[in-house]
Amino acid sequence: MKVAIASDHGGMNIRQELKQLMDEMGIQYEDFGCECETSVDYPDYALPVAEKVASGEFDRGILICGTGIGMSIAANKVKGIRCALVHDVFSAKATREHNNSNILAMGERVIGPGLAREIAKVWLSTHYEGGRHEKRVGKITAYEDQL
Numbered sequence: 001m002k003v004a005i006a007s008d009h010g011g012m013n014i015r016q017e018l019k020q021l022m023d024e025m026g027i028q029y030e031d032f033g034c035e036c037e038t039s040v041d042y043p044d045y046a047l048p049v050a051e052k053v054a055s056g057e058f059d060r061g062i063l064i065c066g067t068g069i070g071m072s073i074a075a076n077k078v079k080g081i082r083c084a085l086v087h088d089v090f091s092a093k094a095t096r097e098h099n100n101s102n103i104l105a106m107g108e109r110v111i112g113p114g115l116a117r118e119i120a121k122v123w124l125s126t127h128y129e130g131g132r133h134e135k136r137v138g139k140i141t142a143y144e145d146q147l
Contacts, residue, residue, distance in 0.1 A: 005029050007033075007034060050103060060124070062104045
C-alpha cells in the first residue's frame, strides 16, 4: 500500500505521529507538507493528495487540519475520492468496510495523537467488504461519471 499524507498548519503534530505509525506498520508513504506553523490554505494540501489518490498513483491518502472539515470538503471535490472525516475508531473501520473510503481526514484540534494513531491504524488495516455495499458505492461513481 502506498499512502499520500498532508496537513495544513493545524495538523502538523498528528501528521508526524502518523508518519511514525506508517513506518512501524511498514507502509510506504509520501509527505506532501506543510512544513510551517504560520497559517496556510488547506486546499493547497488536500487537492494534490486527492488528485494523486484519484489518479491511482497512491492507494490511499490521509489529511489533517484543525478540524478535518476543510480537508474533507476539498478532497471530496476531486472525482473518484471518497474522503471520510473520522474522529472515532468505529467510524474508521466502517468507512473502509462499507464505503471504501480512499482518504481519511482528521482534526488535530478535535482528537489527540493517541486516538489519531488508533484511528489511522484501523483505517489502514481494514479492507473493503464489497458485496451489498458495492451497489451503493457504485451509485456514487455513476453519479460522478454524469458530471
